Amino acid sequence: MNDDSRKAGGADQDPFFMRDPEKLAANLARTIEEAGKAAGFWSRARESGMVSDSSFDPFADMLRVFSALGQYWFSEPSRSFEAQTRLFTAYMGVWMRSMQELTGQAEPDKPEAKRPDKRFHDPEWVQNPFFSSLRQIYEVTARWAEELVERADTLDDLTRLKARFYVRQIIDAMAPTNFVVTNPAVLRETLKSNGDNLVRGMQMFAEDLREGGGIPRLRQSDLGAFEVGENLATTPGKVVARNDLAEIIQYAPSTGKVLKRPLLIVPPWINKFYILDLNEKRSFIRWAVSQGHTVFVISWANPDERHRDKDWDAYIGEGIEFALDTIKARTGEDEVNAIGYCVGGTLLSAALALMAETGDQRIASATLLTTQVDFADAGDLKVFIDEEQLQALEEAMERKGYLEGGRIAMAFNMLRARDLIWPYVVNNYMRGEPPLPFDMLYWNSDSTNLAAANHSYYLRNCYLENNLARGRAELRGRKLRLSSVKIPIFNLATADDHIAPALSVYNGSRLFGGPVEFVLSGSGHIAGVVNPPAQRKYRYWIGEVHEEGFERWLETAEETEGSWWPHWQQWIEAQGNETVAARSFGPDEEALDDAPGKYVRKRV
Incomplete structure (x- = not known):
């Protein structure tokens, strides 16, 4: 649905219209309450010694790797300036294209055909100017970050491998699809249900944290649908x-x-x-x-x-x-x-x-x-x-x-x-x-x-x-x-x-x-x-x-x-x-x- 048809249909036809602010506020409060329960499971597991994070900390290794990467780019001012210029130029390209799309001078941008990304399959990522620009900014920033690793000539093989891995983890974690207000599908659902989805989600997170003994046990499948010996591992x-x-x-x-x-x-x-x-x-x-x-x-x-x-x-x-x-x-x-x-x-x-x-x-x-x-x-x-x-x-x-x-x-x-x-x-x-x-x-x-x-x-x-x-x-x-x-x-x-x-x-x-x-x-x-x-x-x-x-x-x-x-x-x-x-x-x-x-x- 384009912007004109949304306006013609009124606010009720706008998927990003807040239907019941009072109920939404109440559900946000319930979400915060459930988050507090999850935080309680997290802290109690560590206070009791069930989980200890101090002796095995991958973040410390990540900081060491990024220090080596930063040493290359900041040791020479010209390198730092060149990297910042490339990023700024890419952002300007996104801004100029967005302006052309808004004024009808260019067709809406589409996700890259060479690397189809199923995270951005929702039509809003192309049709909505805000989400389209957000996606493009994310994509050019991700490419820029990956290039920082590949162009750092002084990294040894293992450090480069680690840098690639950690940069990719950050890129994946910071995707706009991972946040409520920047994911059009989640935002639509949140406004439509007045936040019921967020309450259910935080309850599920607390359950997974409790089930994992203080480490979130992310559910990838319906755990109640299978039983070993019943519908799995059944060969006589x-x-x-x-x-x-x-x-x-x-x-x-x-x-x-x-x-x-x-x-x-x-x-x-x-x-x-x-x-x-x-x-x-x-x-x-x-x-x-x-x-x-x-x-x-x-x-x-x-x-x-x-x-x-x-x-x-x-x-x-x-x-x-x-x-x-x-x-x-x-x-x-x-x-x-x-x-x-x-x-x-x-x-x-x-x-x-x-x-x-x-x-x-x-x-x-x-x-x-x-x-x-x-x-x-x-x-x-x-x-x-x-x-x-x-x-x-x-x-x-x-x-x-x-x-x-x-x-x-x-x-x-x-x-x-x-x-x-x-x-x-x-x-x-x-x-x-x-x-x-x-x-x-x-x-x-x-x-x-x-x-x-x-x-x-x-x-x-x-x-x-x-x-x-x-x-x-x-x-x-x-x-x-x-x-x-x-x-x-x-x-x-x-x-x-x-x-x-x-x-x-x-x-x-x-x-x-x-x-x-x-x-x-x-x-x-x-x-x-x-x-x-x-x-x-x-x-x-x-x-x-x-x-x-x-x-x-x-x-x-x-x-x-x-x-x-x-x-x-x-x-x-x-x-x-x-x-x-x-x-x-x-x-x-x-x-x-x-x-x-x-x-x-x-x-x-």
Whole structure:
């Protein structure tokens, strides 16, 4: 609706007209009251020692990085003047264009076609002069801030990486879409409902703060719409072994014949295994069973203070080796195919190097899904890892014996804050609308704690010092050398991965001593992996791993439409396709529990 039609229709037709000032004022007072409750939860959690912010402060690191950035721009007056001139010129361009639009001398500005931004999909961002100018000012300021980082020649690689990350966080946080009075959709709703939405939103924020124990647990999905074991993780199976660290689940066959080699899945301990068993249509586990695999899965315990000393030695011994012993006892087989997902794949790779040193040949082939073993190009997560930050984190973990799941979940969400944080802040806390049910985002919010010794070993030997790639990591008094791993490796990366960048995964492929099948899937860290063939989505690329680098590999790779799953199945069968009768559970066999077990049900 344009300005003339609004005037013709009167104030009642104006979406930005204040309909009931008295009721709006009352609701604003209620919103402030609910904000006070939220502030109370926040302060009590810190006063009681439930949450401590003093030992782990990312803002201190951000200030150090911005100090280095500022040193470059302010050390030379000409640089500072040039930067200010560029920004002023851009603002003048926005002002002149706005004047031309108001006088009819120019067509209304439109969001950039090259970078469509769904935050600005509301027509008011183009049609309304105020919101259009606001959007343009935000866009030119964001580009200017990004250029400050790229043009600062004196920054080292890590400082530049951090500067890019922190500038992007500020840019995303300061978007006009994140504030009530500068978001046309939220402002319309606020005036239409006389602020009811703000009351609901602040009530929801207080609930999330209380639920998170003083750390806001941002709802990305309707938490009441899902229940593990009911409509998530429903593939039939039994818990056939359990210790303090892991449950071993065996899944019931759905074919008369199965591959002789069982399949062991090592999931990440940072998240729960049922990302591979979301529902019947999107379950990799159910699909693998249907392809003739006898599937075993490790379900990690959700750590508490009892697990503080469980390091990688424990996770390999009480997880992977415990699972291999269980498989031998259950099937009689000496060889298995193994899959490791994300950090589960990193742990599996370390276990393979250790097994190569000791002559243990029980794993005959390994599949690594979005797994890093070389962390030189590990992406934005390196922002959180330097010696000072790691020492502070280790001190925080030492007090409890673990890192709270909410902290690591927030760190991962910050990698894609524009998609995983701010849309939900706006929808939940400003519009007062609960999120829609989405199983993948429910899993994303079902976070786990991280055992102190395990997480410290991982961060130091992978992200901080890259010891696993360099052959310097040690377990059980032995050096871990990936070059000694001679078994066939299927190594999957995803094109838009923000956690395990494709370049990093590709570089890791060259560290193994045996044949590696490198495959690049479309989409990201989760959707690129959980991509059933029936969905007919995305594509994948295959090609020889060579020394010319990832860019050259992309130029020569062969592209195929659809899911990578059938290609993986062909690869597995090429390693050994002998079959045996399906391994069913005995009618009188007693199991510890039905799948998905009890460990996966513990929430933090």
